[in-house]
Amino acid sequence: MLRIRFHGRGGHGVKTASRIVGTAAFLSGFYAQDSPIYGAERRGAAVAAYTRIDTKPICERGAVAEPDLILVVDETLLADPAAGVRVGCEFASALLVNSGKEGTALATELRLPCPILTLDLTAVVLAVVGRGSAQSAVLGAAACALAGLGPLERVLEAVQRELVELGLEADEQARNLEAARRVYADLSAVPARPRLPASGQVELHRPTLAKGAASRPIILAVGNAAARHTGRWRVFRPVIDQEACTRCGVCFALCPDGAITLDERAYPVIDYENCKGCMMCYQECPVHCISERQEVQAW
């Protein structure tokens, strides 16, 4: 069985990517299973999705703990233990990170027990599909290429089927297909090919349950969520030009997260540790004195 695990943030399209690979495998005559984690499907929150491929019916269920391939849309997830990107990476024959960095540089930085590849998927998406788009097509194509699924036409058919299912307009589909084509071509030359181990005995996991008070969490602090730093979710950063600001208060009123406070002279100040980058303030400032800068670190 071949097991693939995708890591991203809600909105990146990891669920669709896992489906694209599943569909491509199915169209190639394999058994396939794909699923996202159940839970907080939030734009920006850490999420994962899995695809399993085999020549026989697949009885294994649940999260993939021993992946043959890991694909990571957002580099910052590697530093987040809760995201679990490193889990079982010693089994992986490749870990692909969406990053503009060199693979070797990242490998030295991360020191993981598996080969690291990098490819700037975001750049391809920004150039071909447009800003703010999900990465599902390129991610799915990348996983297909690394898993040795093909030919290209079949992969593109899988991409298209899933995008149609999502209800994307024809021109959006076309741009996504073009981006997928590029990524597939880029990665087809990569020698890293995952091993195809025989499907083994399924091991049952028996959780140990906590008793009584320990399983009844009570939070005694107030407003401590600010320590979570949701600012990492941002793709674009809103920047206020104080000189032009009229202190109308619109941005303060409509920031859903309360990430904008007013200083003693009633000028708005953005809390970048926590601004999620919804860009509503940028969109609605009546005098257009909020500009946007692309984040490099976050994606």
Place this chain on the structure above:
Amino acid sequence: MKTKREFIHNLKELPRDELLAPGSPLCAGCGGLLALRLLLKALDGNVAVVNAAGCMTLLAVYPYTPLRTSWLYTTMGSAPAGAQGIRDALDVLIAKGRLPREEDLRVVVLAGDGATLDIGLSSLSGAIHRGLDFYYLCYDNEAFGNTGFQMSAASPYGSRTATSPATPLQAAGTLQQKKDLFEIWRSHHPPYAATLSTADPVDLVDKVRRATRLRGPKLFTALAVCPPGWGSAPSRGFEIAKLALDTGVWPLKEAIDGKVRHTYIPQRRRPLEEYLRTQRRFAHLFSPQRQEDVLHRMQQAVDAYWDEVQRHEMPPR
């Protein structure tokens, strides 16, 4: 046309204090979160939030909470019962002199449209019937957003959800009509019920402040723009909420002791289509073919509503 505001007149008067800190795991651009933030501003402090399961479940994920208020988490169907428990406990403690009156709390139920109109409707109905002194905020994103946007009793006719997709047999997507929460509430004779919009924070705060003077159930429902579920860019949340007001699909109104008054009457309503086009959940109405019959029916429903308003309600002063 807007009615005269009583307590706050422009954005500059919006309370500065935040009872909701940033850092919650809710989606970027969540309209429900904004509605909650503004409502809490209006209540300034001393609040206990009773949260029905839903998107807001994730407000507090151990060990973090964005709330600077108390918070009790309940199942989807039992938040109003939880509110009754807290209210009774506070009343008993105060009566026995074990809690100073100044430390009394306002009990606020926070629930989505799924918990309000589907799963928790009977519990809510009972609480209003008993005259429970509480606030209720329904953040209405018109589906079960937390689990992947499945249809709820608030999903509008013609919208697409995960469980009411547009298919050849069911081209409109959702075929059912949205339940009218405001009228369900009004039929229970609460002292106060109102609709809210995040596109009009002044109206929102004004209404909540007005309600604080009344005893008994004070009920609010806010249209909550939901970027991932509605298929819209988070940055366009305000614009979409505003279009809901200007097309008339989300009327702003209140009922004090049952008497209805609209707090915003769009003089020249914009075509509903302008609102629908901003969201992917309505895209099947326009492509591959325009579903003229569905669009017509949706526009007619809005027009009929406002004809009725014209007939029964003098334009507000």
